[in-house]
Amino acid sequence: MPFRAQPLRLVPVLAALLCTAPAAAQMDHAPARCTAPAGLPAPMASWRNPLALKAGADRKAAARAILTPGRTVTLALLPTPKVAYPVxxxxxxxxxxxxxxxxxxxxxxxxxxxxxxxxxxxxVISDGQAATSIAHGHGPDCTGIRKMVDYDLKPGRYTLQIAANGEDSLTLLVTRLP
Structure with a gap:
């Protein structure tokens, strides 16, 4: 058999090896399987004990749906067509x-x-403008926190608007970072 034919025999073997390498790498980055809840950083300590709160449908109702910083809530949401977003x-x-x-x-x-x-x-809305986020991330594994968004905020009153949620309630927490 000519020498050139031998490398062709290796092509299927090399292809098989290359195809399995990404799959193995992906397994290393799979989400953690949780057997117990993980610990939470101090600013998020209230996450597992949320209070019930009903979201407002407009600015006036939002003023009555008051979030206490550092206190987790399960926010009862409305169908999107019923919400008048300020922005x-x-x-x-x-x-x-x-x-x-x-x-x-x-x-x-x-x-x-x-x-x-x-x-x-x-x-996060103030004076008719959405604040620019400064960081985005996922919550710590095995905590139930899926998404975290950080903002640089000054003293004042803010409206939090939630959109595009698949369920009619959402656990959330607004907290100042140390």
């Missing part, structure tokens, strides 16, 4: 998604985090 969300969701509004007060300037139990869209 159009970048991802508003569709007619079968859920959203809502709430308010909170920042007493001390700094980095503030919104932690969510789902991948819903979140905006």
């Amino acid at each position: 159009r969300p970048a991802k508003p969701g569709d007619s079968v998604s859920h959203g809502g509004l709430a308010s909170f007060t920042v007493k001390e300037a700094g980095t503030w985090r919104v932690a969510l139990g789902s991948g819903a869209w979140v905006d």
Whole structure:
């Protein structure tokens, strides 16, 4: 057999090896299987004991749906068509998604985090403008926190708007980072 034919025999073997390498690498980065809840950082300690709160459908109702910084809530949401967002969300969701509004007060300037139990869209609104987020991330494995968005906020009153949530409720926490 000519020498050139031998490398061709190796092609299927090399292809098989190359195809399995990414699969093995992906297994190393798979989400952790949780046998017990993981510990939470101090600013998120209330995550496992949420209070019930009903989201507002408009700005006026948002003023009555008050979030206490550092205190986790399970926010009862509304069908998206019933929510009058003060600022159009970048991802508003569709007619079968859920959203809502709430308010909170920042007493001390700094980095503030919104932690969510789902991948819903979140905006922090002040003076008719959405605040620019400064960081995005996933929550710690095995905590139930799916998404975290950080903002640099000054003292004042803010409206939190949730959009594009697949369920009619959402666990969330607004907290100041140390």
